Amino acid sequence: MSKTEAESGQQDRGGPGQPLIIAKDLKKHFPVRSGLFSRRSATVRAVDGVSFDVMKGETLGIVGESGCGKSTTARLLIGLIELDEGGIIFDGDSLGGDIGLKELRRGVQMVFQDSYASLNPRLTIVDSVAFGPKIQGLDKPAERARDLLARVGLDPDRFAQRYPHELSGGQRQRVNIARALAMEPRLVILDEAVSALDKSVEAQVLNLLNDLRREFGLTYVFISHDLNVVRYISDRVLVMYLGEVVEIGPSEAIYAKQAHPYTASLFAAMPSMDPDNRTEEPPLAGDPPNPIDPPSGCRFHTRCRFAEDVCAARKPALSIIGGEEAHLAACHIHEPGSGHSLANREAAQ
Amino acid sequence: MTGTPLVEFNGLKVKFKGERTVHAINGLSLSMQAGETLGLLGESGSGKSVTLKTLLRLLPPRRSEIEGEVRVNGTDITTLSGRALSAYRGGEVSMVFQEPALALDPVYTIGDQIAETVMRHKGVGRFAAMEVALDMLNRVRIPSPERRLKNFPHEMSGGMRQRAMIALALACRPKLLLADEPTTALDATVQIQILLLLRELQREFGMGVIFVTHDIGVAVEVSDRIAVMYAGNIVETGTTRDVIKNPRHPYTRGLLAANLHGAVKDERLDAIPGSPPALEEPPSACSFAPRCAFARPQCLAGLPPVTDLGAGHSVACVLEQPAFS
Numbered sequence: 108m109s110k111t112e113a114e115s116g117q118q119d120r121g122g123p124g125q126p127l128i129i130a131k132d133l134k135k136h137f138p139v140r141s142g143l144f145s146r147r148s149a150t151v152r153a154v155d156g157v158s159f160d161v162m163k164g165e166t167l168g169i170v171g172e173s174g175c176g177k178s179t180t181a182r183l184l185i186g187l188i189e190l191d192e193g194g195i196i197f198d199g200d201s202l203g204g205d206i207g208l209k210e211l212r213r214g215v216q217m218v219f220q221d222s223y224a225s226l227n228p229r230l231t232i233v234d235s236v237a238f239g240p241k242i243q244g245l246d247k248p249a250e251r252a253r254d255l256l257a258r259v260g261l262d263p264d265r266f267a268q269r270y271p272h273e274l275s276g277g278q279r280q281r282v283n284i285a286r287a288l289a290m291e292p293r294l295v296i297l298d299e300a301v302s303a304l305d306k307s308v309e310a311q312v313l314n315l316l317n318d319l320r321r322e323f324g325l326t327y328v329f330i331s332h333d334l335n336v337v338r339y340i341s342d343r344v345l346v347m348y349l350g351e352v353v354e355i356g357p358s359e360a361i362y363a364k365q366a367h368p369y370t371a372s373l374f375a376a377m378p379s380m381d382p383d384n385r386t387e388e389p390p391l392a393g394d395p396p397n398p399i400d401p402p403s404g405c406r407f408h409t410r411c412r413f414a415e416d417v418c419a420a421r422k423p424a425l426s427i428i429g430g431e432e433a434h435l436a437a438c439h440i441h442e443p444g445s446g447h448s449l450a451n452r453e454a455a456q
Numbered sequence: 457m458t459g460t461p462l463v464e465f466n467g468l469k470v471k472f473k474g475e476r477t478v479h480a481i482n483g484l485s486l487s488m489q490a491g492e493t494l495g496l497l498g499e500s501g502s503g504k505s506v507t508l509k510t511l512l513r514l515l516p517p518r519r520s521e522i523e524g525e526v527r528v529n530g531t532d533i534t535t536l537s538g539r540a541l542s543a544y545r546g547g548e549v550s551m552v553f554q555e556p557a558l559a560l561d562p563v564y565t566i567g568d569q570i571a572e573t574v575m576r577h578k579g580v581g582r583f584a585a586m587e588v589a590l591d592m593l594n595r596v597r598i599p600s601p602e603r604r605l606k607n608f609p610h611e612m613s614g615g616m617r618q619r620a621m622i623a624l625a626l627a628c629r630p631k632l633l634l635a636d637e638p639t640t641a642l643d644a645t646v647q648i649q650i651l652l653l654l655r656e657l658q659r660e661f662g663m664g665v666i667f668v669t670h671d672i673g674v675a676v677e678v679s680d681r682i683a684v685m686y687a688g689n690i691v692e693t694g695t696t697r698d699v700i701k702n703p704r705h706p707y708t709r710g711l712l713a714a715n716l717h718g719a720v721k722d723e724r725l726d727a728i729p730g731s732p733p734a735l736e737e738p739p740s741a742c743s744f745a746p747r748c749a750f751a752r753p754q755c756l757a758g759l760p761p762v763t764d765l766g767a768g769h770s771v772a773c774v775l776e777q778p779a780f781s
């Protein structure tokens with residue numbers, strides 16, 4: 108492996124206008140047994156044609172209910188699992204063509220929800236943080252690890268020699284963050300990384316993530332089910348439903364007005380925080396359907412209160428919302444001439 | 457105030473012995489009226505589950521020491537045993553959990569499990585008990601309830617299992633329902649359905665509910681009153697409105713800020729520093745003092761006095777004392 112290859116994940120080559128990640132039509136299907144006693148195999152369409160960009164220095168939030176494909180998308184971005192179809196372009200270099208998995212993995216690091224499972228219980232935390240850099244043959248891994256521990260708020264003199272079980276959940280998550288940063292990534296994917304923490308500790312870690320982003324010029328993909336947290340940390344938000352993108356756009360735009368009925372339901376399901384104005388009606392009934400056999404057309408049509416015949420018949424395309432090119436939603440209501448009674452008919456051509 | 461409280465804790469202390477001593481509950485006093493929903497709010501380790509387990513007498517007898525009084529409808533339940541204890545559990549008081557597996561037996565159908573409980577506590581026959589089971593599945597709004605009676609727990613989705621567990625817990629019409637984070641593992645769109653269902657059933661059955669949660673938003677959605685727990689004690693109680701709109705304890709204020717409801721992007725969060733105490737020693741001062749931005753020397757000198765602000769709003773913080781206002 109030549110030096111340039113090893114470093115290609117690390118340096119800015121495409122310039123500020125080049126997205127750090129371009130994800131094009133990502134697909135990942137998993138074969139599973141369809142029922143407890145059935146031999147017939149079925150397919151989980153975990154990620155089913157997902158496209159988005161991540162700009163340099165931005166934080167892209169990904170939201171959606173469990174099972175909608177957030178973690179699978181993340182694992183595709185980091186090369187932990189192989190794409191069935193589609194492509195990933197990292198700072199202008201396409202995966203599989205210009206760069207291989209090795210380079211992608213150096214440029215992209217991930218922090219998971221379970222702070223304990225992510226750490227080797229038999230390694231002291233300084234060894235855990237130094238492990239990656241050592242394997243990569245980076246300079247002075249132990250020193251680097253101590254610096255990073257200090258940077259994430261764990262005094263190395265007190266903490267370096269401790270084992271994971273001797274730390275609190277919040278402290279372990281700080282170690283995981285240090286471990287990700289030790290590889291000098293450009294993109295850090297945080298998959299429910301603060302979700303298991305107590306609220307007061309979560310706020311400390313969010314402050315830390317914001318500081319690190321500025322200091323190291325990082326780009327984040329921030330996966331969470333907590334819309335308050337996503338709003339606080341994200342520049343843009345991507346909403347997934349059953350393996351597909353249903354809405355993507357600037358946080359302020361989406362938090363001010365959700366275009367897709369599913370996004371609107373997710374927001375309406377948030378606790379009101381107002382004792383004088385409590386939620387009176389649940390926005391959706393039942394559990395999310397199974398991604399094994401997703402509904403036809405718009406996958407949300409089985410739960411959508413605006414659903415009409417066209418919704419089951421045809422899949423809506425991502426359309427521009429409110430003339431703002433960065434804001435897209437996939438719903439027939441927003442697709443001019445779709446035939447939905449609420450769609451703008453004039454715009455049809 | 458109205459007659460006998462439904463639940464009354466008086467100076468409850470719970471200590472776990474073993475390789476490590478844990479002072480889980482440290483002099484907790486709290487009462488609630490019949491038909492009221494009390495939200496017990498606190499971070500992990502603050503003693504919420506231990507409080508509920510004490511009420512249901514589920515603590516390991518050899519490894520735990522209990523001091524103080526716990527009364528339900530005027531009866532001290534810490535001394536119940538034998539038949540009186542089993543009539544109390546599952547009849548008068550029952551519990552729902554975050555994990556339905558703790559309540560539902562995987563090898564029996566939902567219908568059999570509910571019917572069996574009803575037969576045991578109400579002394580009715582199998583046929584009548586099955587009728588009750590069907591009625592309960594209807595009430596928790598499980599679609600096609602006749603068919604679902606014959607389902608095993610694993611044949612249901614997460615939200616449905618949660619509903620089935622609620623049906624089981626309420627089948628004997630308890631006066632008190634203990635809910636230990638029953639919606640924490642659910643997606644937001646399913647969580648709100650279950651919260652609203654519990655709110656409705658509470659009204660319909662007129663039962664008292666103690667709803668344990670770490671999520672302030674959830675507490676607001678279901679509770680008439682909220683009690684905020686920290687390190688095994690209540691630091692603030694009041695009506696939901698008072699606690700949310702006029703929080704007095706620095707910890708309650710910190711929790712509200714950490715909820716991020718209305719936090720401004722890129723603005724530094726007002727995070728509570730540090731982490732909760734280890735509970736190896738019983739507290740001799742305000743347990744929150746080491747993390748508190750307003751701590752005074754008095755906070756470390758002794759346990760904080762409880763100040764009654766009226767209308768059931770009380771706060772355990774020295775800053776509420778006249779000398780500081």
Ligand SMILES: Nc1ncnc2c1ncn2[C@@H]1O[C@H](COP(=O)(O)OP(=O)(O)O)[C@@H](O)[C@H]1O
Nearest residue numbers: 137151153172173174175176177178179180398
């Ligand atoms: N390795 C796998 N094998 C089979 N199914 C999988 C695998 N990984 C994920 N899935 C399924 O793919 C869907 C999406 O999962 P995931 O990406 O983890 O969702 P999320 O992170 O949004 O909760 C789910 O139905 C999940 O059960």
Ligand SMILES: Nc1ncnc2c1ncn2[C@@H]1O[C@H](COP(=O)(O)OP(=O)(O)O)[C@@H](O)[C@H]1O
Nearest residue numbers: 472478480499500501502503504505506507735
């Ligand atoms: N059976 C037990 N043995 C020893 N310690 C326990 C036991 N149950 C709970 N604890 C401890 O008591 C404290 C309070 O726990 P718990 O009530 O479960 O907190 P939570 O507020 O998260 O529900 C914690 O420190 C916990 O570790």
Ligand code: SF4
Nearest residue numbers: 405408411418438439
């Ligand atoms: S396309 Fe139809 S079913 Fe889908 S979200 Fe829009 S209105 Fe609802």
Ligand SMILES: [Mg+2]
Nearest residue numbers: 177178179298
């Ligand atoms: Mg996930």
Ligand SMILES: [Mg+2]
Nearest residue numbers: 504505506636
């Ligand atoms: Mg608990």
